[in-house]
Amino acid sequence: MTSAAMAISKHHNIRFKLTLLVACSLLAACQQGVKPGGSTTQTIGGLLDRNGQNPDRLMMEKIAPKKIVDIDAETQRVEAAALSHYESVLSMESAPGVRAEAMRRSADLRIEAAGQGLDINMDEVALAAGLYQNLLAEFPDYPNNDHVVYQLARAYDLSGRSELAIDTLRGLANDYPMSSRANDALFRSAEMLYLRKRYDEASAQYKKLVSQNSTMPYWQMAQYKYAWSQYQLNHTDEAIAAFTAILTQLKMRSEVNSIGQLVALVAPTQAELVRDSLRGLTLALAAKPEGHSINSYFAALPGNQFYPLVYNSLGDLLLRKKRYTDAASVFDAFASAYPQHELAISHSEKAIAAYKQGGFTALMVAAQEAYVDRYAVDLLAQDGADIAAAKLALLHGYMNDVLDYRHAEAQQTPKVDSELRHSRFIAVAARYRTMLTMFPSDSAFAKTNMRYADALYDGGELNAAAEQYARVAYDLASPDKPADAALASVKAYREFLDAAPNAERDAAQKAVIAASARLASTFPQHPERSRILLASAEDLYRLNRYDDAIAICVPLLADGQWPELSLQRKALSVTADAYFAQENFTQAEIYYSQLMPMLVADSELRKTAADRLAVSVYRRAETARTSGNSTLAAKLFLRAAELSPNAELRANASFDAAGQFYVIENWLKTASVLQAFQREFPGHAMAAESDKLLADTFQKSSQPALAAAVYSRIAQHHDTDIETRRQASVMAAKLYDQAGQRAQARTAIESYVAQFPEPLLEAQQFRQRLANMAPVYSAAHLRWLREIVAADKRAATPLPASQLLAADASLQLAMLDVRNANKVELRLPITSSLPRRQRAMETAIDSLARAASYGFADITTVAGHELGDLFRHFAHALMKSEKPKGLSGDVLEEYALLLEEQAYPFEEKAITAFEANVARVKDGVWTAGMRKSLVALAELAPAKYGKQPQLENSYDSLN
Structure with missing residues (x-):
């Protein structure tokens, strides 16, 4: 408020207070004419009517304007004089009507004075409140009690007793529904409740106002605050309905697409209310549990014209809240519900941008795909227009994004999920084909065509992929790395050959040959030339055309010009394998021997090569053995054992080498090889046979103790037949005896007796031997004598020799x-x-x-x-x-x-x-x-x- 306005306000207050003073004088005069003890019964209302003091029809004489120099001082003086006068009236025995009016006016002046400055005079407020309370108590029929109650509420509010103020205002509205202050009380109590976040109670107060006639002064504001109360209570449906009612009242005759258009429909004083109502509506829609699905909302409001504005406002709000997927859904909902609307395409773009801003790549790509499917045809039809050029560029970018994502998605699909992987690559290939059709003049056409071929290739469409690779390599201008495309074409044809059914193999083979020849002639310096030739050699090898494979590889090996060592390894490998397949083991050994040093240790290729090298040497050894050259055979068998990574072949070769040394009576080498065989292959199937051969070797080389130890081991081979084991046990005992090793001999005989109770006579003889080996009448001597007697008794069929031994033992x-x-x-x-x-x-x-x-x-x-x-x-x-x-x-x-x-x-x-x-x-x-x-x-x-x-x-x- 300006200083001039404040001066005018104070001037009016002074005039009002001077008028009050005159009125009080009249009240005093009237008081002199009323007798307290009179017989006539008077009411406050009658008294006021008679004395012209009814506030609604107060009649005063005009007072000549008085020029006041110091308004503030004059005001204070007038107020003090008025209060002094009212206090004097109240101190006298005045008429009821005069007293009531004096109480009210005194309290009003105190409230007015207390609320003038920044600091409230609480004492004055308390006095005023007391006067109002006394007035209501003394004069319940006071006709202006609604004013008194209203002022009492104001006194409570000024003194900080807000709850009493709220209750008093609500009481005024309930007790004086016809009062001109009833709606004011309703609205003010609602406002106080709203400020204290008691939204449920505030909402009830606002609703009472909204239910009245819309011409009521507070009606529009109450409707607005009722909507916000419902929003604060999370009553989203009620809030949406209330905000919608505010906007619907604007009677829009045409579509509103912007805030400016909406505000233009109302007076400037209502602009903020309308703008805020739109904000409330969008907030309420955003707060709905089902998440901002507004298509159903507008479906229930046929003919309303502000839907584009709400869609846009809601989407923008959700974006500000970083609810990117919800915002995108709103924009997309508009485009889906109103596909012919001029804003549909821009809303689709906003949805895509929202997904991108939120980092939801998969959803963004899905939206871009929908955009392409929905608008591409129309955009291409508009080619030439300025706006179409920008949209086409955007469309091109979207398609690139979709292709990048879908191609990567297909590549990342696990190979075990073959059906899904195949379908994804085929779908990506179809989109590449569409891209090439839509943008034939694209500067990246060749690159796109290459990626199209890649998608076909990964999707298993090998022939089609090979054709597209060839197109990139030989037909398109300025392709990126055409030699690579040419190589890819050969590779695709070759893979098709590998998988082609029998009926198509000849044609597929010709295609591979033709593609390889075209690459070689078009790109003579191609770094993969040797590799391609070797691949052809491998094809021939797989077709069992070993001579043709050798014919390719041997010249390459002789030339020795290799771009990389791996190709030389492959040439050696194919050559060696071809000779091996032909059973030309001498040549196979030569090439495998050259190949082995070039292979990585512990690699599968090295293991295979080493195995085949060993097999080649082993087969040569077999040939030498068959021809009777045991010395050479033994040497080759030993070499095969040293070379082979295969345990079974090493075992066989070692055993066979020992056998050949045995044939040439090289006992020392025979024993050495057999012992090494047993150390390396302790559980081998030929372990028992090796023991027999080793024992015989030791016997023949006059080493009875060593032979006995081996025979003892043979006797323990449970997978050997029992007779062999028994004979071995006998031999062990005899050889230990022969070697003079009595303790070992005794152990061997005891082992025999424990394992082989049959045949009886031989077991009895060994028991007799054990008895004889023990000192006479020692525990061992007596034990074995008793064992002889007991064994004879157990025999099912008595033997004279056994009985003689038993008789002698018994004696x-x-x-x-x-x-x-x-x-x-x-x-x-x-x-x-x-x-x-x-x-x-x-x-x-x-x-x-x-x-x-x-x-x-x-x-x-x-x-x-x-x-x-x-x-x-x-x-x-x-x-x-x-x-x-x-x-x-x-x-x-x-x-x-x-x-x-x-x-x-x-x-x-x-x-x-x-x-x-x-x-x-x-x-x-x-x-x-x-x-x-x-x-x-x-x-x-x-x-x-x-x-x-x-x-x-x-x-x-x-x-």
Whole structure:
């Protein structure tokens, strides 16, 4: 507000306040004529009517204008005088109407004064609020109470009690609906609620105003604020409807495409409201959960004319919010819904730009594809117009973007997904074809044609690709790298040849040859010439035309002019492979030997070449062996083993070399090669055979211990037949014996017995050998004797030889029992030692009986003699037994006679046993045991058997 305007305002305030002073004087005069105790009942309204104080029809005399020098000072003076007057009125017993009016006017002046400056006088506001409250309480029928309530709300607001101010204003609207201040109260309370973000309550207040007649002063602003309240509450549909209603009221008769056109439809004072309503509509549309789909929105508003502006505004808003895909969708929605609209193409371009700005390349390309499909034909038809030239350039750029992306997408498609990959390349090829058709004068035509050929090639259209490559190489002017295109043409034809069905192979072969020849003649310095020739040689090799392949490669090798080493390697490889296929192993070996140093270590090509080189040498060795040249064969077999990366061939070659050394009796080399073979191939199928050959080699070279060790190993080969293993075990034992290695021999024999219980006799003999190797009566000696006896008992079919061994073992065990019995001395107390001797004798007698039970004369007669000798020893032991202490003289002699009497029966038993043993002579038997018994009889009964020499000579004659 200007200073002049402020002065005028103050002047009017002074006039108003002077008028109030005059009115107060009249009130005082009226008060003098009213008697408080009068009988007439008066109301505030009647009193006001009678005294002309009704605010709606206040009548005053005109006061002559007074020139005021200091307006501010005069104002303060007038206000102070008025307040002083009203206070004096209130202090007196005034008429009700006068008092009520004085209270209201006093409060109004205080509120007016309190709100004049920047700093609010809270004391004055509080006094004013108190006056308003008292007025309402004292005069509930005061006709101007709506004003009082309104001013009370203002007092609450000035004092910072906003909630009371809001409630008071809402109460005014509810309690005084017909008041001229009702709508003002509604709007102000709504505004206060909105400022405090209590949008739900504010919306309800605004809605009450909007529901009234549109001519109401606050109606348009309330409608605008109601729409924003709904937006703030996220009631997007209600907000959209409210904002739309504001814009629809503009009654647009033609299409509005810009903000300027929209604002031109309203008065300048409403321009901002309309502009902001458009902004609110776009914000609400952007906030919808389904995401700005406005085609359905406008479908429900037929005939409205501001749709281009909303589409554009919404798209721009979404762009500013960096919601690029949403913005693009809005622009694209317009182009889709209104394809004939003049803005459709520009909106499609905006959609593409939005995708690009957001970095959504895939979506941008899809939009560019749609653009090309939708507008290309029309744009080409407009060629020549200025605008068409720019659009054609844009179209060209879009098509390039699409081709770049789709071609890369096809290239990145996994080869395992062959169908998708094929379809993508074919689709890209079709777009290249369209590009070439649309822009035949393009400066990059040849490059595009080359990429077209690439797409055909990657899509599997090899013949078509080869033709397009040839077109680039030979037909187009100024192509980029025509030699490369020529080479690609050959490559495409060649690949078609590889995949061509039989019916088309001849034609495909001719195409390859023709393309190769054309390249060679057109580009004689082509760096790939050698490579192309070698590729032809490889083709011939695959066709089994080995002589033709060799005819190409050998001159190239002789020339030695190679642009790169890999071509020389390939020539050597094809040549060597061709000779190898012809089984010309001598030539194959020559070329493979030249090739090997040129190959990368551990490469697959080197492994293959090394394998074939080794095979070539191996085949030569076989030829030498067949011809009887074992020395050469052995040498070649060894070389093949050294060369081959193939373990199986190395094994075979090594074994075969050993065999040839064996043939020429080179025992040292044979053993060396076989041992190396066994170290390298421990689990090989020929391991057992190599052991046999190695063992035989050691035997022949007089190395029994080494041979025995190998035979022991053969005996453990579980995949070798059992008889071979058994014989090997036998040989191991014998050879260890022969070598004087008793411990190893014992181990070998024990291994044999454990593995081969059959045949029985051989196992028994080895057990007997083990028993003999152990010290007599040692644990090992006794163990093997018992094993001999037990094994014979287990035999299903008894063998005489085995039984003889078992009988002899049984006798040896019995002799131990006899020995143990004879060792038991008869000591005092005799009652203790004698039973032990008797038990030991019983054990010995049983053992001798078992040995004799086998029925072999030699064994039986020895057992018989030992039985008699057992009794004789017992009788002797009785005679020599320990005498009780204290015996002497006759007693001692008598004790000796008693022992003699006890021993005599056992001597008789011994004689009986010896005689029974000697009596076998009647059966024509005479053995060492019988001879010993006869000697014993001569000692025990000399009278009868004293002529021993004559008897022995007589019995010996029986043998």
